[in-house]
Amino acid sequence: MTFQLNQAIGKVPSNGNPVVANRYGADPYALIFGDRVYLYMTNDALEYDGNGVVKENTYSSINKIAVISSSDLVNWTDHGEIAVAGPDGAAKWATQSWAPAAVHKVIDGKDTFFLYFANNASGIGVLSSDSPVGPWVDPIGEALILRSTPGVEDVTWLFDPAVLVDDDGKGYIYFGGGVPEEEYAEPGTARVMKLGDDMTSVVGTAEVIPAPFMFEDAGIHKREGVYYYTYCSNFYDGERPEGSPPAGEIAYMTSDKPMGPWTYHETILKNPGYFFGVSGNNHHAIFEFHDVWYIAYHAQTLSKAQGIANGYRSTHLNRLIHNEDGSIQNIEADYKGVQQIKFLSPYQRIQAETIGWSAGVNTETGAALGERRVSGIDNGDWIGLSGVDFNKGAVAFSASVISLEGGGTIELHLDDPAGLLIGELLVPAANGTEKQMELKTEVSGAEGTRDLYLVFTGKTRSELFKLVSWQFME
Structure with missing residues (x-):
């Protein structure tokens, strides 16, 4: 048998994006713990028609969350999938697990990790663990946020959580999305709500975030006392008022409090189609690692390279830069990715x-x-x-x-x-x-x-x- 080297597809040396090429991973969310970045991703998996041909991703059968981690941002360890929803999952009441958010909090002197997920667009659940890679359990045995939760009755899509543990230890959850009929400019479907000290309960009433042209994908980060709420704008193709976010881009708002009031600024990341030639939804997470800020987002680059760009997405990383006045520079998404921040020692296992x-x-x-x-x-x-x-x-x-x-x-x-x-x-x-x-x-x-x-x-x-x-x- 003759020997021939097989070719890398999707992520090729010396590029850093997509971050891995042995699996898909959408809707990334970052958790920093123990000198590592953990990325939690919707576990996109190929769907086939009756003839065995890859069909458009329906998301309907996704009930796992994929996890990878890295200490250098170029070499990534694949921790596999978390069985979240369904009969074999930790949350047996749920049918799907989309768009995860993960956070760490010390409770009663113990490191505790929480993984929030969307049960399609009908509610948000939470799992807990004593490790960032599990095993995970469902601490409440039901959804954390449902239509019956105060303040969310009019939210079109109850999904896409983002979570912040503030400097005082208090937790907040950001979520929501969708466009009520003909309400493109001010959908009114973004929400923020207090979490209980246990991180597995909600407190009070969810409050509206007045995000212009809101569609999906809540994001939250805090820098120098400023809270940044980020989101993906909707795909309304009509005329927009000057200063409105274009379709399918990541926009941001700021506040000096975790629940607002909020001031809209501008968009910072164009749709993946602008950079990579294959459009789709836009989803992101912003995080700080070793005093440098990054943005994780997804694009159909791996599936495009495989010739099956039918909604199967892969996570990317790029730098995110705040200006001196706190504004955020436009992000240039690319295949190159980010610099390796430390060398890999081959003398440890x-x-x-x-x-x-x-x-x-x-x-x-x-x-x-x-x-x-x-x-x-x-x-x-x-x-x-x-x-x-x-x-x-x-x-x-x-x-x-x-x-x-x-x-x-x-x-x-x-x-x-x-x-x-x-x-x-x-x-x-x-x-x-x-x-x-x-x-x-x-x-x-x-x-x-x-x-x-x-x-x-x-x-x-x-x-x-x-x-x-x-x-x-x-």
Whole structure:
């Protein structure tokens, strides 16, 4: 069997966007904890018609939230999916899970994490955990916000939450969207409401945020005492008053209080179609990490590269800059993305599902609770890691693998999948029974800071093996 390197699709070296190419992920929301950024995303999954052809995304069967995290903003660890809604989900009363929002709060001296989600457009639920990656439970066994919640009776779409824990520990939830009949300019469907100290209850009455041409996608961040409410404008194609947000763009309002009153400013992010040639809805989250501000948003770049841009979205990252007067500069969305903010150390154990770039591979959940691994490894597939700091040099490489009937080799290359070969690790074929094993090989030539590529080769057309984790030795 001849060897040929497979090509990266969607996210290609040295670009940072979309942030991952082994899965889709829409409606991103960021949580900062333990020197990592966790991105929670609507788990877009391909839908097929009766002939096996990919059809337009209906969102109707999405009941999971995908989670990835990174400490450097270029190499991302895939934590898999949270089973949120449906018979197998934590919130069995819900049917869908869209547009997550996640937040951390110390309650009774304990780190507690909350994951808010939209049950389609009919209500908002909440899960809780003692870890940003779960396991998650439904602490109240029902929706947090419904039509019966005071102040939301006239909200067209009860969805798209964003949550703020203020400096005093008080929580607020922002949500809503939709356009009542012919009410494009002032839909009146954006809301803000106080959360209880437990973060799983609401207090008082939801208040209207008078967001011009509001459509969906609540966002909230606080900087230097100013609260920024951000949202996506609607797609009304008629004449708009001067100063109104154009269709399908991210706009912002400010206040000196978390519940308003609010002042409208302008839009800061055009529709994805302007940048990437494929339009659709616009959804974002703004966050600060190591004193730098970023915006996460989605676009159909991966599915476009795959030739199936039918509403399947992927998360992107770009810088967001506040001017001295507090206004926000226009964001230039692109494929390049953001700079890597720290190098990756190869001398600590790296989970295999930590990926900068890839070709052909998938990730899956293993038998052990929370264990992930790289799967779907075929001849010519590869994983790339950006900015790996070998320092004065590595002398050995070890990997935890699961042997399969195929077996094969992990080739270690620098700077390119076909770059300098620094070592090879033989993975034996399984002899009837799959088993996990630790393998080791010598390496030479790995010094300084380089991009690293794990290239997988084998002589069969079946899956070669699964990769759990790896590490170099100095």
